[in-house]
Amino acid sequence: MRAVQITEFGGPEVLTVTELPDPVPGEGESLVEVSRAGINYADTHQAENSYLAKSSLPMVPGGEVVGRAADGRRVVALPSSGGYAEKAAVPDRMAWEVPDAVDDVTALGMIVQGASAWLLLRRSVHLEPGESVVVHAAAGGVGTLAVQLAKQWGAGRVIATASSKEKRELALELGADAAVDIAEPDLKAALIEANGGRRVDVVLEMTGGTVTDQSLTALAPFGRLAFYGMASRELPKPVQPANLMAHSTTIAGMWLAHVLRLPGDVMRTALDELFALAADGRLRVISGGEYALAEARRAHEDLRARRTTGKLVLDPSR
Template sequence: MRAIQITEFGGPEVLTPVELPDPVAGPGQLLVEVDTAGVNYADTHAVDDSYLSRTVLPVVPGSEVLGRTPDGRRVMALAGTGGYAQRAAVPESLAHEVPDTVEDGPALAMIVQGLTAWHLLRTAGRLEKGETVVVHAGAGGTGSLAVQLARFFGAGRVVATASTPKKRDLALELGADAAVDPEPEGLAERLKEAGGGKGVDIVLEMTGGPVFDASLEALAPFGRLVTYGMASRTPAIPVEPARLMARSTAVIGFWLARLLSRPGTYHEPLDELLSMTADGRLRPLIGGVYPLAEAARAHEDLRARRTTGKLVLDVRD
């Protein structure tokens, strides 16, 4: 089968098209004939081995697949690894049937990014009706969905950040009340002002470094900063407990992998997200569809912030 493999750590250039033997489904696994595979920012961390879970070489990256089972069912699944390939063996418990009313790209956007946005707001951030929510990277894969879901879940005000005027306009189109530049200098003040001047209740943060620091400073009393990424690959300033105590604020870490074994945290939210997508209440953005052989270009575009929404590999090309 055709696949993308990495045999050494590095940048996008180490993503190499190869021919590999077909995988064999073991106990508790399901073989999927892959049509499309999702690309996530976490995949770029796997390629340079900078993620929370370590990468063991050689490996076929990719955690999301959509395709057909041997008995003809159309499913999408979290694969762990092995998604950038014509066939993947996935955990049967993480295979989810996809209605024909939802196309491949929008369906793939629901697995990691949709579930993450859903849980950031409901499970980690515990959004209450009327609260002000800041969504960093509001035109990105997770951010664009979080902007829409925050509005749907009852946020009183939604503030997005995005790196270009075009992306900020897109975030506003998706339902944000305000969109600001994420440049760290002066960011805390811009977030407070956009949120109404008194600080914000929830910040969904995936950059790290000085953006994390500014986001923490922008919180109102009893505000929550939910951190779920390390896109800048820059550490933030260590948080002193007294800094949190002074305004009764919280820093909450979130990693989707920690939820997958808990009842009600995977299939049920996916059903809701797919239903919302099918009837038009949720608008997943597809930022690019690349042939499997051009996975490296997809990673280059993602890391360079040239994209919006979900990136997809078409394994059939």
């Protein structure tokens, strides 16, 4: 089969298309004929071995696929790796059936980005109706869905941030009440101004560095910041617990892998709700582009350069 393989860690240049034997499923696994593979920012960290879970070489990257299992079921799945290929062995407990009304891009958009937005709002910040929500990187995979879900679930005001006029316009189209340039030198003041002069209740943050720092200072009493990524690769300033108490603020961290350790099938609960919203036309995955397998390197370059919006996928048949 054709696959993208990494034999040394590094940037997009280490992604190479090659021929490999078909994977052999182990006990509790199924072989999936991959129709589309999702591309996530985490994949760029995996390629350079800077992700939370360390990688080993050689490796076929890619942690999400949609396709047909051997028994004919159409599934979306989360293999630990191996997604950038024509076939992937996936653990049965990490595969979920996809309704016919949900297309491949939507299915892939929901399994990581949609579930992340769901968990951030439902579990990490416990969004209450009427609260203000800041969504950083609002034109990205998680951001586009978080904007829509926050509005669906009664946020009083959704404030999107993005790096270009076009991305901010997309966030407004998806339901954001205001859009702020992430490059604003005084981001704290810009967020408060966008919220009508009031500090904000919730921030969903995946950038790191000064964006995290300024977002924390924009929180209202009992405000919550959920941190789920560090795209800038810049560490925020250390936070002193006493400062959290002084301002009655909360910082939460979220890594999607932990949802699989919770009692019950929380992922199934999230996907059922997300797929139903998508099938009804109330939740839309923004297609950010489809790349041939041989274009995986360019996909990572585009993603790291922030040239993309929405959900990116690989087509292994090309």
